[in-house]
Amino acid sequence: MTVLPNRDRRAERREATRREIVDTAWDIARSEGLAAVTLREIANRIGMRPPSLYTHFESKNAVFDAMFTDAYTQLGEAFAAMSLPDDPRAALLMSTEVYFDFATADAARYQLMNQPALPDFQPSETAYAASLSQYERLRSIMATVGVTSQEDLDLWTGVTSGFVNQQLANDPGGNRWRDQLPRLVDLFCHAVGIEPRGAEE
Known part of the structure; x- marks a missing residue:
């Protein structure tokens, strides 16, 4: 019988939440512009209290940092598919x-x-x-x-x-x-x- 390693479900949930935050930030940027991206607006859209959001990203610029990385990761995937x-x-x-x-x-x-x-x-x-x-x-x-x-x-x-x-x-x-x-x-x-x-x- 193959024994699978224990999953770190807490880490998985945390990563899923961070992904949701970044995706929501992109949605705001695309509809209203990058300047409209705020932690309060992100929290409102995903139904999270702003203090809880700070446990994932300490500032708005930290969200932009994750978006910046995400964008270049997507570009790398586009190049890799060539x-x-x-x-x-x-x-x-x-x-x-x-x-x-x-x-x-x-x-x-x-x-x-x-x-x-x-x-x-x-x-x-x-x-x-x-x-x-x-x-x-x-x-x-x-x-x-x-x-x-x-x-x-x-x-x-x-x-x-x-x-x-x-x-x-x-x-x-x-x-x-x-x-x-x-x-x-x-x-x-x-x-x-x-x-x-x-x-x-």
Whole structure:
């Protein structure tokens, strides 16, 4: 007979409550904006007394910290699900579309990840490490298509961020800037010398 290890049910309940708090905070941010996220509003929505909520998160910024980590974890899952083609331009386009779709799917999430929307919030060292891990994943992806210099990587992150910002600001829910991604990839590849697979033969 297989003996299963004892479950820590208290820890499981605590983790489930923390997950509910973070999910509720996201709901508020998406419907009313990040500035509307408060511990009192979260407590009201989940039917918890504010003092009880403090046993899970000591401050509003602690909730934002968990949301920040959550956002970059989701980005990592989106990247991990990719199966990049061998052709470098096709691989760059696919990874760009995955990131673009992730970024534009949730304006509140993108704002927390990349824009100074909350002047009093700075991610903790642990939360910031989650963002750095995804930046290093991007660096690895770019290296596989032939982009290895920091200057070229900076150029790429700058223009792709600009495209995301334009889409969110001027055509939310549309495809105006997404439809330009193949041209953007071609322009970038031409600028940094990335040729399609087999072009050198």
